[in-house]
Amino acid sequence: MPGDAQDIITKIVIIASDSVLPIDAAIAIYGSENEITIKETCYGTMVTGPRDVVNRVVTNVVSLDRNHIFVKERGFPPGDDRRCRSGRGGGPRPGFHFLREEVRMLPMIGKALEDYEKHVPLEKVTHPGKLEVSKLKRIIESELTR
Amino acid sequence: MVKVFIYPTNSLILSDLVERFGHKPLTMMEQVREKITTVGIDSPPLNITPEDPKLGLKYAAVEVPAGVRGRMSLVGPLIDEAEAAIIVEDAAISFGCMGCARTNELTKYLTRKKDIPILELVYPRSEEEGREFVYRIADFLKSLSGKEESA
Numbered sequence: 001m002p003g004d005a006q007d008i009i010t011k012i013v014i015i016a017s018d019s020v021l022p023i024d025a026a027i028a029i030y031g032s033e034n035e036i037t038i039k040e041t042c043y044g045t046m047v048t049g050p051r052d053v054v055n056r057v058v059t060n061v062v063s064l065d066r067n068h069i070f071v072k073e074r075g076f077p078p079g080d081d082r083r084c085r086s087g088r089g090g091g092p093r094p095g096f097h098f099l100r101e102e103v104r105m106l107p108m109i110g111k112a113l114e115d116y117e118k119h120v121p122l123e124k125v126t127h128p129g130k131l132e133v134s135k136l137k138r139i140i141e142s143e144l145t146r
Numbered sequence: 147m148v149k150v151f152i153y154p155t156n157s158l159i160l161s162d163l164v165e166r167f168g169h170k171p172l173t174m175m176e177q178v179r180e181k182i183t184t185v186g187i188d189s190p191p192l193n194i195t196p197e198d199p200k201l202g203l204k205y206a207a208v209e210v211p212a213g214v215r216g217r218m219s220l221v222g223p224l225i226d227e228a229e230a231a232i233i234v235e236d237a238a239i240s241f242g243c244m245g246c247a248r249t250n251e252l253t254k255y256l257t258r259k260k261d262i263p264i265l266e267l268v269y270p271r272s273e274e275e276g277r278e279f280v281y282r283i284a285d286f287l288k289s290l291s292g293k294e295e296s297a
Contacts, residue, residue, distance in 0.1 A: 008183075009179065010179075012158070014158065070158060070159070070162040071162055071165070072158040072161050072162060072173075072175065073161065073173060073175040073176060073179070074175055074179075075174075075175045075176075075177075075178025075179040075181075075182060076178070076179075076182060080182075082182070095156065097239060098154070098156060098157075098158075098237075098239040099158060101237075101238055101239050102157065102158045102159050103158075105159065105269070105270065105276070106159070108270065108273055108276035109159055109163075109276060109279075109280055111273065111276070111277075112273075112276045112277040112279065112280035112281070113166075113280055115277055115280075116277075116280055116281055116284050120277075122277060122278060122281050123274065123277075125274045125275055125277075125278045127275070
């Protein structure tokens with residue numbers, strides 16, 4: 001049994017696409033006729049099952065729009081008592097905040113991946129520097145004298 | 147395929163990009179999965195057991211809080227295994243549940259001390275920065291493949 005358990009993995013598929021909706025991905029997975037469990041979420045889908053099957057299904061889903069669908073492994077299976085909100089009285093699950101933070105960046109990353117594929121040259125990016133102390137001091141002084 | 151350590155260790159963007167460019171990301175999720183599926187005295191297995199801070203002693207001294215050593219028992223083996231690393235600074239989330247500042251410092255220190263190729267970046271805030279972020283990671287990961295082929 002422990003040997004079997006180690007082969008079961010969970011992957012989170014996050015959809016940040018204009019052409020593919022989370023439900024499209026879910027239908028594609030349902031249609032794959034494999035022995036896997038899936039859970040639809042607001043940002044995409046979670047897929048649990050044997051490693052090779054999950055990898056195959058996830059590859060199929062990613063091929064729907066590969067620069068705008070992102071995948072990450074998850075430690076806990078969906079609905080696990082130790083993480084599931086239903087048993088913990090609600091609230092976001094641990095780890096969701098970082099996921100949400102990164103999901104907000106995905107449209108930007110997807111666009112950059114498209115540009116990389118098209119060999120769009122990289123323009124020089126100017127990073128805003130930190131505010132100098134002397135400048136900050138001048139701003140404070142000018143505000144105080146108003 | 148090169149084993150690439152990523153920091154933040156549970157980053158979706160980094161683990162996806164590493165896998166996308168044909169390498170193996172070394173992530174916290176994998177460690178957590180291993181921990182919670184390995185049958186032990188603790189049932190269901192979840193918590194840091196007395197064994198973990200002992201494992202962490204390999205990476206941090208005994209005076210260091212047990213929380214850091216417990217975390218290092220998960221992160222440390224990933225650093226040991228790493229053949230390359232991508233470190234992204236300025237993650238707003240290092241303030242949250244990843245937010246043990248001392249563990250984060252120790253993780254970055256141990257990674258930098260290792261003689262492996264390392265790419266250091268900051269999280270992008272604009273579209274131009276996003277493009278630079280992806281381009282630099284992609285070029286870094288492709289250069290790893292080149293080194294592997296020539297080795």
